[in-house]
Amino acid sequence: MPRGRYSLHDPHDHTPLADEHFQCAPGPSGWRYVAQRTTPAGDHSGSVDLALDDLGRPIRLELHAAGWQVRAAALDGVTWVRTDPAGEHATEGNVPAHAFTGTSPAFLVATARLLRLTPTTSATRVRLVSFTDPVLAPRTTDQSWALVNSEAHATDNGPLTVDEYQVTALDTGERHTVHIAGDVVLAAPGIELEDLASPPSTFH
Template identity: 65%
Template sequence: MPSGRYLLHDPHDRTPLGEERFQCAPGPSGWRYTARRLGPDGRPAGSLDLTVDQRGRPLRLEARAGRWQLRGAALDGLSWVRTGPGGEHAEPGNARAHAFTGGSPAHLVAVARLLRLTPGGPAARVRLLALTEPVLAPRTVDQSWTLLSSALHRDAAAGGELTVEEYRIDDLESGERGLVHLTGDIVLAAPGIELDDLDAPPSDWPTAAA
């Protein structure tokens, strides 16, 4: 069960945005990722609990940012309930989208496994529900994902080889493009994300049932 820390920064000017301390592991239903977010001053800034099935589809999501909270799952697209700071105004919503996305590296892993791309193959277009910080405001975004390469790399610390995948992600509204490097269920590097500490080798993704 890998656990560790991601450092977060603004992808444009590298302003520090804090860190995310996480645990993740395969389980009976697929894969689960839990994390707590700390701001640049070290104070608690939020949390994430995401469970996806073996194909990467979101079974349950609970996100917190400040005093805001959002719970969601794959149901007739994506369905969610967002609760404000007072706790009494629950706002339900639904969108024709495939998965959640946001500032957490967990979303990159989940979407990559959902798409199941092949190296050098065609790009895949996917509609995602972005949870915009700091108030978890949901909005749909369209992205194009391409798996550029998948290669074995020797890892001395792990005492073996890791398969590192390089993805190109294009935002179809803004035209912004970024590269993401994954191995197993860990993000090695991505725009605004740096893996700073990892206490165990990445886990293999659970095999989907036929």
């Protein structure tokens, strides 16, 4: 069960945004990721709880940030309920999308798991609902994912396969690279893996 810490920063000016203290593990029904977020000053600032089924679909997502809360799942596309800090107004949403995304590294692992690309697969388009920080506002976004390289690296615990993805935002054409090993993001824009207590899990 990998556990560790990601540091999150603005990918453009590298301003520190948060630390995400996580643990994740595959299970009999899929994969689960739970994390607590702290500010650069060390104050609690939110949480992430994501569960995927065997096919990589989000069967449960719960996000907390700045008093806002989102509960969501893949249902008739994707469906969510967003609640304001006072708890007085809950808004529902549903769009014909494949899954969710946001600033948590969990969403990169989840999208890679959903698409299951190979180096011979052509770039694949995916529609996602992004929950933007800090108020978890939903926004539909289209991306293109391609697995451009998959390389095994020798470690003390045996070979570790690192997948290199090229991700393109189809609305802006902005392109970036994501490196994932098993269920851990090694590097991505705005994300640094600072600490890892055990090796990444392998998906079969």
